[in-house]
Structure formats: C-alpha cells, structure tokens
Amino acid sequence: MRRDLIDLLACPICKGDLIIESESISKEEGDEIIEGRLYCSRCKEYYPIEDGVPILLPPEMR
Amino acid sequence: MNKKKLEILLEKIEGFNGAKAYLEQYATPAPVAAELLHYANLNGDLNGTVCDLGCGAGILAIGAKILGAEEVYAIDLDVDALNVAKKNAKTYKVEIKFICAAVKDLNLKSVDTVLMNPPFGSHKDRIFLDKSFEMANVIYSMHNGVTEEFIRNYVVDRCKDFEVKRIKFPIKRTFPFHKKDVREIGVNLYRFQV
Numbered sequence A: 001m002r003r004d005l006i007d008l009l010a011c012p013i014c015k016g017d018l019i020i021e022s023e024s025i026s027k028e029e030g031d032e033i034i035e036g037r038l039y040c041s042r043c044k045e046y047y048p049i050e051d052g053v054p055i056l057l058p059p060e061m062r
Numbered sequence B: 001m002n003k004k005k006l007e008i009l010l011e012k013i014e015g016f017n018g019a020k021a022y023l024e025q026y027a028t029p030a031p032v033a034a035e036l037l038h039y040a041n042l043n044g045d046l047n048g049t050v051c052d053l054g055c056g057a058g059i060l061a062i063g064a065k066i067l068g069a070e071e072v073y074a075i076d077l078d079v080d081a082l083n084v085a086k087k088n089a090k091t092y093k094v095e096i097k098f099i100c101a102a103v104k105d106l107n108l109k110s111v112d113t114v115l116m117n118p119p120f121g122s123h124k125d126r127i128f129l130d131k132s133f134e135m136a137n138v139i140y141s142m143h144n145g146v147t148e149e150f151i152r153n154y155v156v157d158r159c160k161d162f163e164v165k166r167i168k169f170p171i172k173r174t175f176p177f178h179k180k181d182v183r184e185i186g187v188n189l190y191r192f193q194v
Helices: A003-008 B003-010 B030-042 B059-066 B079-091 B125-135 B145-155
Strands: A027-029 A032-040 A045-050 B049-053 B071-076 B097-100 B113-116 B138-144 B161-172 B182-193
Touching: B003 B030, B003 B059, B030 B059, B030 B113, B030 B138, B030 B161, B030 B182, B049 B059, B049 B125, B059 B071, B059 B079, B059 B113, B071 B079, B079 B097, B113 B125, B125 B138, B125 B145, B125 B182, B138 B145, B145 B161, B145 B182
Parallel strands: B049 B071, B049 B113, B071 B097, B113 B138
Antiparallel strands: A027 A032, A032 A045, B138 B182, B161 B182
16 A cells, blocks of 8 residues: 555544554555554554555454 | 447456355446446546445456546455455556455545445445445445335435436356356446435
8 A cells, every 4th residue: 555545544443543553564665565554543453454455354354 | 438448448357256145246247337437437527536335356446547537446345356456457557546444344534436336235235325425425336226216215315416327237147046147137327416
C-alpha cells in the first residue's frame, strides 16, 4: 500500500485512525509498503500489510 | 471507448478457481461489467475516486481505471480473490489500491462513486447498500431482478433518485449444486444518487 492510503483507512473495530508502525516495515518498494503493520492505539490492535495489501479484518476473521 | 470494445477487453480478466459458495462469489461476466461501466461513464461518474466493493477478480475496478478514473479502490474480504485481482491489475497495467476488509466493518472515508456486484442471497446486499450510501454520492449496483420491489422500498428514503435497467446475467456453473452449465437470470442494474 502507498503511505498516503493511511488517511483513508480506519480501524474496523473502533473506526478510529490507524498509524503505520514504522519499525514493522520489512519490505518497501518506492513509497509502497509491501510488508509491515498498521496499529490502532485505541484498540491496541495490529493489522498486517501483506504483499502490499492492508488486511483490515478483526482478529477473529483472519 | 465503446461498450463492445470494453467488453472484449474485459473478457481477458482471469477468474478464479475455488470460488466460495458461502461468500456467493459469482464472477461478473464481461458483458455485464461492460454494461455497468459504460452506463457510469456516460453519466460522467468515473472521473474521480471510485470504489469497487466486493471486487472479486477486480473486473469493475480495472474497467473503471481503464475508463479514466483518477483513483480506484478495490475491497474484498477474501485474500484469495484479492490475489487474483492484483494479478489482473498487473496484466492490464493499471494502478488499483487494494484493501482486505469486511464491507460491514469498512470505514473508508468518502469516494465519489461506488461500483458493486454484491451477493444477492439472504438480503446480504443490504449491508453493501448501507455501506455504499454512507461513503459515496453515486452508486452503481446490481441486484436480483426478483427483488426489485424490495430494493425500491429499501432505498426510497435513503436516496434522492434512482434509475433501473433490466439486464440478463449469465451464471456459469460455479458450484457443485449448479445443475446447468450456464443459467441466465434477470438482474437489475441500478444507479442510486444519494
């Protein structure tokens, strides 16, 4: 996912903002994050970015 | 691009094996996708940001981008479907932003136009309608022809205006419980103005 996509995304549980967890990024191509994680500070929940796609599924649906 | 050309172009979209019956993954046939996309394009609804809700193999998203949409988001619950859609986007050399999410939990900030072929069964299309009305001003969607009255009643207080086109939707044998190779059902193509 491109970094600016974060502005459009929200936590599927609380609808709050998500942040890109910088230290989790293990693969990037240009401004595209290929592998990493998003984080919701309110829910203390992580959402993976796998093969460039943010997976915004609550934990029980993954 | 005219409708026939678009249809021929979209015929090359790769479908995917292992469609899941519980998710009602019925591929949108190229002629149906071309019909919807052409209709939206004629109304000038494919210029801005477009979102394909429940994108499956990505045919509507890819078509929208080919027709000049500025940004296209494609959303699906199923990672396997998204992987096929990503491959298709690569083949067509178009940039689509893919997001894996359940439509009911989606909280994407607003887009201009939603395009969708939602599941028809057990009124699951209501979840898609509710969400699309939340996020866009214009929605193109298809629903089983037999539910026309239900859809009318459902949307009447929720949108300013709507149009309906009645089309034929060929369903190819997808699941073991299908008895025929191809079965045609009546499908309504709607344009909702929120």
